[in-house]
Amino acid sequence: xxxxxxxxxxxxxxxxxxxxxxxxxxxxxxxxxxxxxxxxxxxxxxxxxxxxxxxxxxxxxxxxxxxxxxxxxxxxxxxxxxxxxxxxxxxxxxxxxxxxxxxxxxxxxxxxxxxxxxxxxxxxxxxxxxxxxxxxxxxxxxxxxxxxxxxxxxxxxxxxxxxxxxxxxxxxxxxxxxxxxxxxxxxxxxxxxxxxxxxxxxxxxxxxxxxxxxxxxxxxxxxxxxxxxxxxxxxxxxxxxxxxxxxxxxxxxxxxxxxxxxxxxxxxxxxxxxxxxxxxxxxxxxxxxxxxxxxxxxxxxxxxxxxxxxxxxxxxxxxxxxxxxxxxxxxxxxxxxxxxxxxxxxxxxxxxxxxxxxxxxxxxxxxxxxxxxxxxxxxxxxxxxxxxxxxxxxxxxxxxxxxxxxxxxxxxxxxxxxx
Numbered sequence: 061x062x063x064x065x066x067x068x069x070x071x072x073x074x075x076x077x078x079x080x081x082x083x084x085x086x087x088x089x090x091x092x093x094x095x096x097x098x099x100x101x102x103x104x105x106x107x108x109x110x111x112x113x114x115x116x117x118x119x120x121x122x123x124x125x126x127x128x129x130x131x132x133x134x135x136x137x138x139x140x141x142x143x144x145x146x147x148x149x150x151x152x153x154x155x156x157x158x159x160x161x162x163x164x165x166x167x168x169x170x171x172x173x174x175x176x177x178x179x180x181x182x183x184x185x186x187x188x189x190x191x192x193x194x195x196x197x198x199x200x201x202x203x204x205x206x207x208x209x210x211x212x213x214x215x216x217x218x219x220x221x222x223x224x225x226x227x228x229x230x231x232x233x234x235x236x237x238x239x240x241x242x243x244x245x246x247x248x249x250x251x252x253x254x255x256x257x258x259x260x261x262x263x264x265x266x267x268x269x270x271x272x273x274x275x276x277x278x279x280x281x282x283x284x285x286x287x288x289x290x291x292x293x294x295x296x297x298x299x300x301x302x303x304x305x306x307x308x309x310x311x312x313x314x315x316x317x318x319x320x321x322x323x324x325x326x327x328x329x330x331x332x333x334x335x336x337x338x339x340x341x342x343x344x345x346x347x348x349x350x351x352x353x354x355x356x357x358x359x360x361x362x363x364x365x366x367x368x369x370x371x372x373x374x375x376x377x378x379x380x381x382x383x384x385x386x387x388x389x390x391x392x393x394x395x396x397x398x399x400x401x402x403x404x405x406x407x408x409x410x411x412x413x414x415x416x417x418x419x420x421x422x423x424x425x426x427x428x429x430x431x432x433x434x435x436x437x438x439x440x441x442x443x444x445x446x447x448x449x450x451x452x453x454x455x456x457x458x459x460x461x462x463x464x465x466x467x468x469x470x471x472x473x474x475x476x477x478x479x
Contacts, residue, residue, distance in 0.1 A: 067191045068389065069373075071465055074183045078464065079456055081182070083152040085175035089141030089168045091158045092206035093215070098139050098178070102203050105182055109189035111201065114224055117216030119205040122225055125189060130197025134143040134228035134414075135184065135467055136407055137177035138207035144169040147450040160230035161209075165359040168216055172447045173236035173425065176454055178203060180234070180463035195475040198226055202410070210255075210367045213409035216303055220357030222413060230378055231411035231418035232470045234463060237401070238446045240431040242458040244386050244466055245398025246421045248379040250332040252372035253302075255404030256341065256365060258327040260285075262352055263359035269317035278323035279312045281355045285325065285348055286310060292343045303340050304330040304402060330402050334371060369404035382419045385473040386466065394462075398422055403447070419470065423463045425454030 090098050099119045106113045111123030119139070145167025146154045158169040170176075185201045202225075206212030239245065262285065264278030286307050297303045307329065312323035327344065331337040348361050386395045401422075411418040424431070426444055434443045447453035 066195050067187060067468060068465065071183070071187060071461070071468060074464065075461055076187055078179050078183045078460055082175055082179040082456060082460060085178055086150075087152050087154055087156075089156055089170045089175070091142040091143060091152050091160060091168055092209040093118055093211065094158060095139050095205050095439045096319060099203070099205070099464055102139070102178065102182065106185060106201065106204050109186055111185065111189065116221050116224060117205060117212065117219045120216040120219075121203040121214065122186060122221070123201045124225055125185070125199045125201075126198065127192050127198065128196040130195075131230070132198040132226050132228045133471045134200040134202055134231045134410070134476050135181055135471055136202040136204055136231065136233045136410065137181035138174045138212065138405070138407070139178050140174060140206050140208050140212065141168050142171045142208055143167065144171040144448065144450050147169070147383050148395065148453040151452055156340060169450065171452045172208065173452070173454055174207070176236045176425070176459060176463055177234065179308070179460060180393060180467050183464035184467035184471065188471070194477070197475045199309065199471060199475065200225055200228060204407070204410075207405055207407070210369050210406045213406040217409065217413050220333070221410070224455050227414055228411075228416055231414070231416055232382070232421055232467070232472055233407045233418070234466055235418045235420070236425045236454050236459060236463060237422045238426055238444050238452070239422065240428050241424045241426055241455050242391075242428065242462050243424040244390060244395045244421055244462065245424075246374075246379055246386065246395065246419070247398050248374050248376040250373045250400045251398070251420055253330040253332055253402050253404050254334070254337050254371040255367070255369035256337070257331040257367040258329065258344065259364040259366065260325040260348055260371065261362040262325070262348065263321055263322050263357050264320065264355070266321035266359055267319045271317055272319060275319040276356050276358060277317070277319050278321065281351060281357065282310050282312060282323035282325055284355070285351045288347045289327075289344065292340055292347070296343055297336070297340070301336055302332050303336060304328070305340060305344070313474060320437060329442050330404065332371065332400055337371075368414065369406050370408045372405060372408045373421050374419050378417045378419040381473050382421065382470045388422075389465065389469045390462075421466065423459065423466060425459045427455045
């Protein structure tokens with residue numbers, strides 16, 4: 061039996077404990093930067109398999125397994141859950157609650173599949189620990205907190221990640237999506253958008269609702285800004301280029317007969333190009349400042365940037381190598397070219413900080429018959445709960461097996477003897 065077949069055949073022996081671990085993680089989700097029990101579980105597993113384990117970035121965990129000369133591969137999984145109350149009805153559904161950053165008690169759920177990511181990477185880590193005679197090099201299993209708040213990768217880097225682990229040659233990551241289970245989507249270049257959230261405060265002059273002539277009405281000002289922002293995509297972005305500018309909230313005042321003295325807008329921006337991203341943000345600031353000036357605003361507007369996600373753009377060579385490995389090991393038709401998604405995440409901060417190339421791919425999680433029926437009816441968006449939905453429920457089989465296999469196959473493409 062070849063080394064590759066030996067490693068892959070070992071995967072089937074892992075699925076039993078992995079299924080139970082997945083259910084346990086799903087029952088016990090933890091919010092961003094509060095993943096204490098999750099981190100402890102990961103540490104215990106990695107240490108028992110012979111990894112050198114460190115806690116980095118508060119609740120981040122990194123395990124390093126050195127196995128002779130060769131490439132160094134970093135594989136990453138995110139571990140945090142969302143402030144969502146689960147409504148799946150599963151027998152292992154979460155009933156957990158937590159306290160969010162605002163001090164509010166909220167339901168907590170793995171509504172984005174990070175429990176699947178953790179379980180798959182732990183499964184891959186055990187396989188590499190158990191099959192050391194089949195590969196050579198260094199395998200780094202990195203479990204990152206707080207992806208949902210864009211804080212986790214930065215926290216690990218700020219805590220010295222670059223100096224605490226070997227420098228990888230390549231970084232790998234994946235995400236379960238509401239696509240057909242058992243399938244793997246890959247692409248070179250952008251696969252996830254850059255994301256920016258912006259809080260904009262504009263200032264007016266308050267007055268009695270019956271005396272608008274004494275005011276600078278921030279409601280009217282905010283309305284003008286919202287309308288004008290729509291022209292960034294429709295009139296300032298070249299046709300064929302992708303950009304999203306969403307005003308998710310507009311808040312001002314509290315009573316019908318009082319004109320407030322300020323308004324707050326919450327914006328979200330998504331792009332696939334760093335230069336376009338800069339132009340869109342510059343346009344937002346220009347429009348806001350211009351409308352404030354036209355309205356006679358007594359103070360300059362304030363801009364607060366938060367939840368900023370970098371672009372996830374796959375290296376062409378790494379993507380080609382990983383895709384070739386996937387195609388060789390998964391059933392015919394299971395690996396496909398995926399279009400970029402407008403979601404965002406912070407994985408790329410890590411390889412970018414190391415200055416190494418990376419590949420990021422998607423793993424389907426919806427039973428094939430369910431997904432294909434929805435596709436045939438044209439009702440995918442209506443019938444299939446997507447990530448972040450309280451109804452999001454990946455099918456454990458074959459999703460877990462595919463996700464674990466993908467982690468192993470991708471890393472083995474660099475760690476196999478002779479590579």
